[in-house]
Amino acid sequence: MILEVNNLQKIYGGKTVVNIENIQIQQGETIGLVGNNGAGKTTFFRMLLDLIRPSQGTILSKGENVMQSDAWKNYTASFLDEGFLIDYLTPEEYFTFIGSLHDLSIADVKAYLAKYADFFNGEILNSGKYIRDFSKGNQNKIGIAAALMQDPEFLVLDEPFANLDPTTQIRLKTLIKTLKTERTMTTLISSHDLNHVTDVCDRIILLEKGIVIKDFHTDENTLKELEAYFSE
Numbered sequence: 001m002i003l004e005v006n007n008l009q010k011i012y013g014g015k016t017v018v019n020i021e022n023i024q025i026q027q028g029e030t031i032g033l034v035g036n037n038g039a040g041k042t043t044f045f046r047m048l049l050d051l052i053r054p055s056q057g058t059i060l061s062k063g064e065n066v067m068q069s070d071a072w073k074n075y076t077a078s079f080l081d082e083g084f085l086i087d088y089l090t091p092e093e094y095f096t097f098i099g100s101l102h103d104l105s106i107a108d109v110k111a112y113l114a115k116y117a118d119f120f121n122g123e124i125l126n127s128g129k130y131i132r133d134f135s136k137g138n139q140n141k142i143g144i145a146a147a148l149m150q151d152p153e154f155l156v157l158d159e160p161f162a163n164l165d166p167t168t169q170i171r172l173k174t175l176i177k178t179l180k181t182e183r184t185m186t187t188l189i190s191s192h193d194l195n196h197v198t199d200v201c202d203r204i205i206l207l208e209k210g211i212v213i214k215d216f217h218t219d220e221n222t223l224k225e226l227e228a229y230f231s232e
C-alpha cells in the first residue's frame, strides 16, 4: 500500500472542511478525486504533501507518517498550482533546478525535455520568457512536466486539466496511462472534468463537504452515474 489515510480532519474556524475516515491506495492505482467547489480536495492534497497540518488524524505513505518522515519526498511528485513554480526563472532554469534536487545532470534534463517536445507544443522552451510571463495553462504544463521529470512512484495533481488546451489534455491522459503501465506509477488527481477523470482513472473518490461519499472502481457506467449524481 502506498497511502493510508485514517480519521483525517481539518477544521478552519470551527468548520470541518475535511473529515476522511479511511482511504487506502495501492501501488499502480490511478485515482480521481471529484467533488464540487469547496469539497475539500485541495485541502486534502495539501495535508498529504505536508504543506498544512491536519487538525486530527494520520496520513501514512508506505507506512510512514508524512508529518514525521521525509522518505515520501523521494518518490512523490506533485503540482497543485502555479505557486509551486519559481516565477523569475525561465522554464529551462526551473527544470534544471528541479532536476538538480533529484540528481539529474543538465544533460539528463535536456534529454528529458526533448521527449516532452510534443507536450510543450513549441510554447515552453527557448522562448526567453520568465515563468511569470507565461499563460496559466502553459505554467501548468511547466509544473506538470517538472513533476513527471522526477520519475515519481506517486504523482499528485490538482485539477491538471483545468487550464490546458484540449490537445494537451489528451496528451496528459496518454502520459498518465503510459506511466501507469510502464512504471506502476500511482496517480491521484482531482478534477471537475468528469469525462477526463473517468477516462484516465480506474477508481473514483467522491468528496462532499470533506466526507467521502463514494469510493468505487470505474466501469463503462461510471460517467453516467457521476453525471446523474452531480445533476441532482
Ligand SMILES: Nc1ncnc2c1ncn2[C@@H]1O[C@H](COP(=O)(O)OP(=O)(O)OP(=O)(O)O)[C@@H](O)[C@H]1O
Residues within 6 Å of the ligand: 012, 013, 017, 035, 036, 037, 038, 039, 040, 041, 042, 043, 044
Ligand atoms: N486557509 C483556509 N482558511 C479557512 N478556510 C479554508 C482555508 N483553506 C480552505 N478553506 C475552506 O475549506 C473548504 C475546502 O476548500 P478546498 O479548497 O479544499 O476545496 P476544493 O474541493 O479544492 O474546491 P475547488 O473545487 O473549488 O478547488 C472551503 O470551504 C474553503 O473555503
